[in-house]
Amino acid sequence: MVCVPHSTNQWTCLLIQKRRLSYLWLALGVPVLLIVHCVVWAVCWFFVVSIPTAKLNSKMITKILYLPPDEVQIGDCGRSSGSGNEQMSEIIMYAHRSIKVYYYKYAVDGVNVILANLLTFVILSIILGYSVDNTVISGVTKCILSVLAIIPLTYYIGMAITSISAQSSFAVGAILNATFGSMVEVILFIIMLKKGRDSGQECYQELVKSSLTGAILCSILFIPGVSMVIGGLKFRTQKFNPKSANISASLLFVAIVGVFAPTVFSKIFGSLKCQGCERIYKEFTVHEPGSSIPATINNSVGFLCQQCEQSLQGLHGDRTLYTKHIEPLVYAISLILPIAYLIGLVFTMKTHSAHVFEEFELQLKEENAANGHHGTAQWSRIKSTIILLLCAVAIALCADLISENIQPLLEKTGISEYFIGVTMLSLVSELPEVVNGVQFALQNNVNLGIEIGCSTAIQVCLVQIPLLVLVNLIYPMGFYVVFNDVHLWAVIFSVVIINYIFQDGKSDYFQGSIVVFIYILLMCMYLFMLTPEHALCHNDGRHVSNVTSRISF
Template sequence: MLYWLLIFVPMSIVLELVHAPGLWIFASSALAIVPLAAAMGSATDELAKRTGPTVGGLLNATFGNLTELIIAFIALFAGRFEVVKASISGSIISNILLVLGLSILCGGLRRTEQRFNSTAAGTMAAMMLLAVIALVMPAIFDIVAPPEHALPLEHFSEGVAVVLILIYALSLVFSLVTHQSLFSGEEHATPPTQRLATSLLLLLGSTVLVALEAEFLVGSIEQVVTTLGLSEFFIGIIVIPVVGNAAEHFAAVVFAMRNQMDLAVNVALGSTIQVAVLIAPILVLVGAFLGPNAQGEFFDLLFTPLEVTAVALAVLAANLIAIDGTTNWLEGAQLLAVYLIMGLAFFFLPS
């Protein structure tokens, strides 16, 4: 259904070659990334079908947010640290409020209530609480540590990043090995529909094209800011997460409409955990290797008070949803309302 958007792949390349206005390049590359991300997801699913549930789950966990990681890498290499940080917090917020909210709303329109595994959801909610702590502590450290004696914030962030990666590895052991039954949901094993070589080529080709489109996207941000008057922060926290996760968002909504709420919840919350506990730490460690940007800044985990507050409130909402293992359409509408309110705050925030 999303693959008709592939027409924007050659279109964005042509626009980049002829040096078209940045807004056109940004829009076409953003739309091109959506079907390419879907193709990456499809190829990963096909490869996962050829392995056991443990290896298959590891493949999905590894490649689940590859599109967002690529976009963040490109922005990190370009020195656009504000965009990278905003895309991290924005992805967490959009996965919990937008994706989960839309899934619950669409799935509940024809049903009185829907049920999911509250134990698995509660485990994921606890992991997200850990992510909030990881975001809050650098901000507190920056406030209370005496400047003349404090360890540089980037070193503190690197230590936090290592801890987060270790706990993410342990969470994979928990969900894929020791407590696999909690996360299996209603999904049933299906045979692969593609040849192995086809899946590998599709994954490789779509990954290369996503990297190319991400280069176009990041390179045109400055012109979009000038043309539309939007802040880089707003583009990072709202636009990039929606573009990078569009295919995954669509899948979660489809699962919910089929009354497969375990899968829908796992997609939304699982993606959130990957971003917060894996992608963000990886970016910190890569940033440490790259060094400061043109402004002399190092990449760290110091987020703005508004971002930290928004993420904390989103995680609180997820915990409230996960408590009883049931949802209804009104809860979905409430999550979407919170997302819209936060979006307005991000939009009107001065640059």
């Protein structure tokens, strides 16, 4: 305890001396201790569980350091008597505990304290990224800091959209959800595509396509799977809304058919392009008429080709297949998919909301489970709008740093562009959804965790990709909506699996673990995947003749 004795008789005698000591203390003692307490406060606050200690240091910084040193006592405080004179003390700070585990639930202005602390990475990434040369701080460090900075920005955008939607009509909420909900990924992808266009490297296209695929796989498999596992460990069996899940499954089928139709089209009608082919010869023994000595001849029996893949270009760079067939198909799909998304929103949230949600929500109420489908407003509209704009600017700056420094990261780690795309670039923007899904599952509402995952996957296909096509139409960046075969089959397989899980309307930790294991196995496949030459990022953007492929491990 820290106390101030109220003995006014002594103060009169030593007033001048105490003032001199106080000035000396303020000049020499306070600055040093102020720095020390600020550092301790920052460290304790960042680790969350030690926030009680951070609060003690906060009280020291704001009040106690500026008191005369001889008036402050540390120890037991209360009423004491001595020599017949009663002395009273005032408690100005009481240290009850230094660490408390449950501070991970602490909120700052409606935002979880952990995500609020991650704003530190936003400040560090922008300051260090644009003011410090790469010779002082490596490009790898800048890239990692920028990736970590996107996590809290994504969460703040989601909070702002929820706040505005809760105070607006359904139409405004739907438009905001469709546009700003995909802001992080769209800004990152546009800047990376522009970087690829400026540098002449096709690898940035492949990074974007891998990130889109990774976001779909994470939303379909990882978010629902983790929610099922965490919820199933706390509750034996959990129920989710089969009607809502069936609607999401139907939209997922529409999304996958639309997004990957150009890919299937190119596989059927595209030209086969190989890195190199060698003619194969086989020896044949023949007997010429009138000669008893057999003759040996070598005849060509075919070609041995390496690194073959379907190409949109025909002989001599002919692009007729793409310009006359695939490109119009992409534009048609980009018009149809957003319409399907809007119809799904109107059906589930407006015209048939009661049919889809009412019965299940009544069932949740009867089981005393966590309830509530719509978000609540944490901030005002003006504050939410300002936060959206600030986050958009910060995301653009961080995305620019990622695109500028991702190539050194690829060189240092030796990991392929495909694996970086489906993991790091896609997971950072999905982490807030993962956290939300787990929190709902712990409240025995795994239904919302599943809905979050499916809605995110639907937004990737029905909103983000059409937006990228529209931007590419206005400002050509060479974005072709033709994916690698691995992406195609991984997504189709995942959609089939999750639809099988949705059939009975119940979940447990076993079902969730199976879904998570499938996701991990797919990531292992990407980890050991061969990287084609066109997907490799080089220092100067030119072809490197002595590099043909890289195994990503």
